[in-house]
Amino acid sequence: MNLRNTATSYGIISRLLHWIMAFALWGMFLFGKNIADMKPSLDTIHLYGWHKSVGILLLGLIFIRMAWRVISLPPKLIEYNSTPKIQIIIAHTVHVSLYVLMLITPLLGWLASSATGFEIRFFGTFLIPAIFPEDAAFEELLFTLHEISATTLVALSILHLLAALYRHFIKKDDTLRRMINKS
Numbered sequence: 001m002n003l004r005n006t007a008t009s010y011g012i013i014s015r016l017l018h019w020i021m022a023f024a025l026w027g028m029f030l031f032g033k034n035i036a037d038m039k040p041s042l043d044t045i046h047l048y049g050w051h052k053s054v055g056i057l058l059l060g061l062i063f064i065r066m067a068w069r070v071i072s073l074p075p076k077l078i079e080y081n082s083t084p085k086i087q088i089i090i091a092h093t094v095h096v097s098l099y100v101l102m103l104i105t106p107l108l109g110w111l112a113s114s115a116t117g118f119e120i121r122f123f124g125t126f127l128i129p130a131i132f133p134e135d136a137a138f139e140e141l142l143f144t145l146h147e148i149s150a151t152t153l154v155a156l157s158i159l160h161l162l163a164a165l166y167r168h169f170i171k172k173d174d175t176l177r178r179m180i181n182k183s
Contacts, residue, residue, distance in 0.1 A: 003072075004072040005072045005073060005075055006075065007075055007076060010075060010178050013068055013072065014068065014072060014074065015179055015180075017061065017064065017065045018179060020061070021061060021102065024058055025058065025153060026157070028051065028058065028150075029150050029151075029153070029154045031047075031051055031054075032147075035048060035051055036147070049124065050123075051109075052113055052128075053120075053121075053122050053123045055105075055106040055109045055110070056110065056120070056122055059107065059110070062099070062102040065099075065102075066103075075178060077091070094156055094160055097152075097156055098153065098157065101149055101152060101153040101156065102153065104149055105153055108142055108145050108146035108149050110128070110131055111131060111132045111142045111146075112143040112145075112146050114130035114131050114132035114134075115132050115134060115135045115136075115138045115139035115142055116134070116139050164176045164179070
């Protein structure tokens with residue numbers, strides 16, 4: 001089992017980072033939607049803290065994932081020569097957009113949380129510094145941008161999933177298998 005990617009397959013580190021982030025981002029989106037509809041109270045305030053802590057954790061993981069992508073280049077696209085150029089452009093654009101959104105979504109959440117003036121504690125332990133001054137007007141705007149970014153991230157991840165399923169079931173290539181199976 002390869003730790004690093006090869007020219008034809010993903011290594012275990014890439015696959016773990018991919019699936020951990022995929023499930024965590026979906027979970028965070030659903031959890032965030034749920035708590036956004038709650039009225040903050042002493043009974044629910046810990047849920048916001050968990051969401052913020054996991055968001056900071058995912059922000060760290062995306063930096064690790066981006067660094068790993070540079071260290072261990074992904075395999076080449078299967079059937080590159082037979083894939084229409086527009087599909088290659090769309091796939092590349094979606095991948096870049098996913099990475100950008102995985103980066104800016106938690107950053108927007110951190111900015112918005114900072115604007116509330118309430119401290120952020122990482123899983124109840126150490127204090128995460130505010131990166132924006134307390135500002136009620138910007139708080140609302142930043143939380144709106146955070147929600148738009150998260151929704152766009154999930155929408156693109158659905159497109160990404162559908163493309164992988166298309167390549168697996170219609171094109172019958174190994175694109176999906178390379179991200180699921182060991183090589």
